[in-house]
Amino acid sequence: MPATRELHLNVNLLGGLGEHPGAWRWPGTDPLSFLHVDRYVEAAVVAERGTLDAVFLADSPGIVQDIHTLPPYNGLEPTLVLTAIARATERIGLIGTASTSYNEPYNVARRFMTLDLISHGRVAWNAVTTYNSASARNFGGTEPTREQRYSRGNEFVDVVRALWTSWQPGALIADEVTGQFADPDRIRPIEHVGEHFTVRGALTLPPSEQGYPVIYQAGGGVEGRDLAGRTADAVFSAAVDEQDARTNAAAIRRAALGYGRAPDSIIILPGLRTSVASTEREAVQRREALRDLADQTGVLKGLATKLRVDAGALHLDHPVPPQLLTEVHGPAGPGEDTLLRQARQGSTVRELLRAFGPGHLVAVGTPEHVADTIERWFSSGAADGFNLMPDTLHDGLPDFVDHVIPILRRRGLFRTGYRGTTLREHYGLPVPVPARPVALAG
Ligand SMILES: Cc1cc2nc3c(=O)[nH]c(=O)nc-3n(C[C@H](O)[C@H](O)[C@H](O)COP(=O)(O)O)c2cc1C
Structure with a gap:
């Protein structure tokens, strides 16, 4: 860990488009960005120009939004998109989401280690337990309870980590002279037999340049914070209020302490939605123009889903009927x-x-205003940085990189160049030391 606290910034690539539901209709934007890997790659190249820590891809295995008016943020599969990005960039980190509820740990461990090797140690896996019935319908139909999701999620992460350390130091020899390729005694089957998974084998792959991928967690609630406190290096969180963000960060750090971990070792990055322009007025106008392009029915449905109420019961200029809110679980x-x-x-x-x-959180305004917001949350301990969500990737991301990043650099808050080559180095995280098998000495 570096001696001084560092600001970390990822960019969330959201369908290759940006955060705003009007982004796909924004002038100059490719409306089919969600299908075109080049759009993701172009955004990653811009993000690397701004020395951001990483690009981030959310995911869910099902159509979760109102497809009538919105492109899916989760069309292309993240590790495949990130492989293309890995080949077009050199330093920027690559964070992909994969659900613990709708995958098998061996496949996830293998996919993310493959990507970590391809990218020479730039990868993170964002472990999510996924709460939506659209995904559940594609995997047998019934949505697991929160308890089931987190019970499976905890075991899932443990199995993935065990697989990632199944090749011990010295396992790979590749000695052309003696003809010994590997030491089978140092490739240790994990022999996992648990409540949800039985996984005997070792992984097909040795560790990468950073050991193994950084582990992210995104999820709320007590169980999500507990999973993060126990297993995560970093958390993608959600907060609109600074005090809430501080309370949430403190709860995650307390959970980490409860598992014997250093509380400050976890990097906590809330989302930050940005609209930047040279004046406050232009930024507001930009946001309004985007809003005019966004279909309000889709937006309303999103809010209704969050509140667990029927969208038909919501009217723009009325409060949510209180009798519905009492039924929220x-x-x-x-x-x-x-x-x-x-x-x-x-x-x-x-x-x-x-x-x-x-x-x-939303920051709409001049580059100074957006930089002030970032600095305020960082300084108060509400965040270690942000998972940035520019309104559009087409011009919102370049504007952020070209106008906000220089201010953060001038204030001494953000790096001017990458210190290392791996994502662990960007985050100041140590290379994990794999547990050595009991049978092996030295
Ligand atoms: C900031 C944030 C981002 C999330 N991103 C995803 C995602 O990309 N894919 C997914 O399936 N679930 C995602 N989730 C959902 C969580 O995994 C979890 O299911 C959700 O927070 C419901 O909370 P609970 O599981 O504690 O009930 C996200 C949650 C949060 C708070």
């Missing part, structure tokens, strides 16, 4: 705690949409 994430609170306090649906959108 508990919020999913920290951003949603605040959303629910404000809905209960009687904010209109329009006000809720403006303030929350997809549940992340």
Whole structure:
């Protein structure tokens, strides 16, 4: 870990388009970006120009949005897109999401280690337990309970990590003279027999330049924080309120402490939705122009899903009917705690949409204003940085890189060049030391 705290910034590539639901209709934007890997690669090249820590891809194995008016953010499979990005970039980290509820650990371990080897140690796996019935319908139909999802998720991460360390130091020999390729005694079957998985084997692959991929977790609630505290190097969180973000970060760090880990070793990055322009007024106008392109029915459905209410019951200029809110079975994430609170306090649906959108902090304004927001949350301990969500990748991301990053650099907050080549080096995380098998000495 570096002695001083460092600011970390990823960019969330969201369908190759950007965060705003109007982005796919924005002038100059390729409306089919979600299908075109070149759009993702172009954005990653811009992000690398800004020395961002990583690009980030969310995922869910099902159509979760209103496809009538919105392109899917999760069309192309993340590790395949990241492989293309790996070949077109040199330093930037590559974070891919894979669900622990709808995958098998051996496949995830192998896929992400393959990508980590291809990219020479630039990868992170974002482990999510996935809460949506659209995905459940593609895997047998019934949605697991939260308890089942987290029980499986915890075991899943343990199996993946065990597989990633199944090749011990010295396992790979490749000595052309003696003809010995590997030491089978140092390739250790993990022999895992648990409640959810039975996995005997070792992985087909040795460790990468960074040991193995960085582990991310994205999820709210007590169970999500517990999973993060136990297993994650970094967390993608959601918060719109600075105090909520601080409380959430403190809870994750407490969970880590409970597992004997250094609380500050976990990097906590909330989402930050940005619209940048040279004046405050232009930035607001940009946001309004994007809003005019976004179909409000789709946006309304998104809010209704978060509140677990029927979209048909929501009217823009009225509060959410309070009798519906009492039926909510508990919020999913920290951003949603605040959303629910404000809905209960009687904010209109329009006000809720403006303030929350997809549940992340919004910064609309001049580059200085956006840099101030980042600095404020970083300095107060509400965040170690952000998973940036520019309104559009087409011009919103280049504007961020060309106008906000230089301010952060001038303030001494952000790197001017990459220190190393691996994602662990960008994050100041040590290379994990794999457990040595008991039978092996030295
Ligand atoms: C910031 C954030 C990002 C998330 N990204 C994804 C994602 O890309 N794919 C996914 O399936 N679930 C994602 N989730 C959902 C979580 O894995 C989890 O299912 C959700 O937070 C519901 O909370 P719970 O599991 O604690 O009930 C995300 C959650 C949060 C808070």
